[in-house]
Amino acid sequence: MVGMDTQVLIVGAGPTGLTLALDLARRGVPFRIVDASPAPFAGSRGKGLQPRSMEVFHDLGVIDEVLDSGRFHLKLRACRGREVLREWDVHEDRHPAVDRPYASTMIIPQFRVEQILREALPQPVEHGTPLTAFTQDDTGVTATVGGRTVRAAYLVGCDGGKSFVRKELGVPFRGETHEDMRMLIGDVRVSGLDRDHWYQWGGRPDQWLALCPLPGTDLFQFQSTGDGEPSLELYRRIVRERTGLDDVVLHDATWMSLYRTNIRMADRFRAGRVFLAGDAAHVHSPAGAQGMNTGIQDAYNLGWKLGMETLLDTYEAERKPVAEWLLGMTTAIMRSGKLFENRGDETLQLSLSYRTEEGPGLRAGDRMPDGVTDQGRIFDLLRGPDFVTLDLGDDPVLVRPDGYVAAIGRSAIDAYFGAAPVTQLHHRRVAARAAA
Missing domain, CATH: 3.50.50.60 (FAD/NAD(P)-binding domain)
Structure with a gap:
């Protein structure tokens, strides 16, 4: 330096x-x-x-x-006024597993x-x-x-x-910029709604409104189709018109914006x-x-x-x-x-890969899955800024600092270090066995 x-x-x-x-x-x-x-x-x-x-x-x-x-598994609720037309969880069937401990959005x-x-x-x-x-x-x-x-x-x-x-x-x-696809968004305080659902109204795209509770706050994210200069009065009018409810009241906004699709x-x-x-x-x-x-x-x-x-x-x-x-x-x-x-x-984004070759099973360029070993969780063993070789069995796996597989097998790992300008100072080895 x-x-x-x-x-x-x-x-x-x-x-x-x-x-x-x-x-x-x-x-x-x-x-x-x-x-x-x-x-x-x-x-x-x-x-x-x-x-x-x-x-x-x-x-x-x-x-x-x-x-x-x-918050995981926040249910969406489509309404007509107070009538619930549909309620669903986009990630209903996704739950934590050994190889993917964080399973949904x-x-x-x-x-x-x-x-x-x-x-x-x-x-x-x-x-x-x-x-x-x-x-x-x-x-x-x-x-x-x-x-x-x-x-x-x-x-x-x-x-x-x-x-x-x-x-x-x-x-x-x-x-391209889609000038015809605009959305008014903002963070607002609303009374008259519970915080256990992501509410939506509007039978037509041009009448769509959503209010999503933001965890850890007293705010909802406001989303609606429409145009115009964002203002508290505009947002209040949209809530009144599209919900048709007098007891759903927008009190104030901490942030407002007009979004154009780019x-x-x-x-x-x-x-x-x-x-x-x-x-x-x-x-x-x-x-x-x-x-x-x-x-x-x-x-x-x-x-x-x-x-x-x-x-x-x-x-x-x-x-x-x-x-x-x-x-x-x-x-x-x-x-x-x-x-x-x-x-x-x-x-x-769990399936995104930097693979340079195709084939079944784990390959170089794939995300290294989590797992349980006698030394602890794989993600915990990988934590840190280094390359890590996991000696899990006959074929050791070299994992990059960003959690993607660099090479599998001793000869491939030796070749990787031989071809790539990566110093061994950034490498550590962990011997572990899969937990019974």
Whole structure:
């Protein structure tokens, strides 16, 4: 770090930037995380946390706080006035198992996820500190941050769909904006409803309204089709008209926004020493609750590679196909109109893989499943910033720091370390037997 102010400059303190910061912190990698906003984001925006993201948070040591703050199996309730037309659980048949301890989507407001990550960081986020310019050369990036010059080895743009970093790089953000698909959203206080159901009204798409209780708060997330400048009076009128109920009363709102459906992806996720992650690299329909989660996993893929300063080219090679596939999947859900029907396992993000070969059973590139051994849970044995070889039997399994299988079998593991510029200093071996 000669001549450097920090190793990694993270721009944007949403779930993506905070996950990357926490991963770098446990590796002892110097970083700064800055955000142009004067204070943390106060809205729910994303509220669905997928099982794969919970596995990430297990590894990062914050899963207990996350589980205490969210809720599984919140039932949806479709109504006409007070009449219940239908009640169902999208994840009715999904329950924890040995290999997948987090089996279904959790409802948790984005602001709470961010708070948990911020509180786990060893240093504060620098709010009110915008990035206004940067250049790069062969050895680092020179950035103007909050009016001061900062020199870093790498810069990561986690600064959202309107990313300054992406625009400054000149990276195209290809796709489309659906101006005819708009949604009014917000966090509101409502009386007259219990907090055990995600309520929906509206027999036609243009009359749709949903009120979802946000766990751990006294708020509901307001969602409705419609247009116009968000205001408390507009939201109150929509609630009155679409519920037809005088005793369901919207009292106030802590956050309001008009959402336009964007489906876009950056041409590149890396340009030299500058990387794009989360919404700065890809945005898509909210159908399927994938956005916050995909950004979390972008950060998880990139963190260990920045920590070792190796395999950095594989970030784009691995994450861009995942983002492209997710854009297609969420767009298909949106066009089907079945936003709240039972979903396939792919929406849980447990089946996403970096495989380079096909075949049955566990393969290199797959997510390493959890399990029970005489040394404890596999996820607990993997926890930490290192590669781990699990000697579980005849074929040891080498697991990457992000929980995906690097190689299976002694010869394949030796070949992996021989071919990849990964030092053995980042590797540990665990001998364990499957529990009886």
